[in-house]
Amino acid sequence: MSQGYAIELYFDPALENQVLKAWNVLARRQISTQLIEIESRPHITLFSSPSVEPTRLESIIKSFASKQEPLLLSLSTIGSFCNDNNVLFLAPTPSVSLLQFQSQLCEAIKKEGIDLGDEYRAENWIPYCSVAQEVPKTRMAEAFCVLRELKLPVSGYAMDIGLVEYSPVRELFSFGLGNTVEA
Template sequence: MSRVVAAIELYLDVDATRRIKTLWRSLEAEGVPTMAGLLGNRHRPHVSLAAAHRLDPRAVEAALDGLRVGAGLTLSMDFSGQFVGRVLWLGITPTEELLAHHRTVHERLAAAGVEVWDHYRPGRWVPHCTISMRVPNTQMSHAVRRCIEVLPLHATVTGAAVADHANDIHHPLP
C-alpha cells in the first residue's frame, strides 16, 4: 500500500478473528496477497469506523471520551464486495445500531476538529472487513468465491484502537 492510513479499528471476537485469518492463509497459499502480509503482519481482522492519512490517538481518545467505542455491537458479514483498485472485503449488514454508533463517533470527531476521509463519513461509509488490498485481476473471481465460502460470519466487537501500522501506532480506546 503506497499511502499511509490511520484508522479507528473495531476488533472482533476470537472465533470471527480465527475464521478470517484462516481465509487470509488460504488466499495467501493460492497467491492472493491479503491483509495478513501487509506491513510486517501487523494487521488483524477489523472493521474501520474512520480513516485518514493521520490520526492523533490522543485527540481521538479525547473526542470519544466516555464512549465505549464498538462496545456491545454484533456484526453480521453476509456478502463479499470489491472497491476500485482490487480491494476485496466481507460486507457487514448495516443495522440501525451500527449506523447510529458510527454517526455518534463521527459527530464527536467533527466537534473536536478531527479530520477523516469523506468516504468514511455517515451516509457514505460502506461497513466492511478488508480481506485484500491488491487482488490480482486474474484471481478476483476465485478470491470472491473463497470469501463467500466463509459466509455468513457473525462477530462481536471486543475492542477498539487507533491504529497506524506503517508508523507503529496502536492506541487502544476505552
C-alpha cells in the same frame, strides 16, 4: 514512514478467527498476503485520516468506548470496490446499531474540530472488513470463488475500538467497549 491513522473496530476471538481463516486460505493459494505482511488485524475501519494528532483522538475514543456495549455483527456479504486497489472484503449486514455507532463516533470526532472527510460521513460510509488487497486482476474470479466457500454469514461481536498508524500497521491504543480500562 506513516501514511495515516485509522480508528478500527475489532472483533471477538471467534469472529476474528473466521476472518483470519479467509486471509490464510487466500495466502496459501498465493492470491493475496498483503494484510498478513502489513501485520493488520481483522477489523472494520470507522474513520481514517492521513494526518491527525493521535493524542487528540485518545480521549475521544476512550470516552466513546466507555459508553458503548459490544456490538453484534454478522459478516454476510462478499464484495469488492471498483478501484485499482483490488480489495476484497466481507461486509456486515448494515444494522441500525452499527450505523449509529459509527455516526456517533464521527460526531464526537467532529465536535473536536477534526475533519471527517467525505468517505466517513454517515451518508457515505461503507462498513467492510478487508480480506485481501492488491489481488491481481487475473485472480479476482478465483479469489471470489475461494471466499464463496466460506460458510457465510459468520457472526460475533465487535469488542474493542482502537487507533492504528499505518503502514505497516502499528496499534497505538485500544479500549474495550463498555469498559474504561485499556484493552
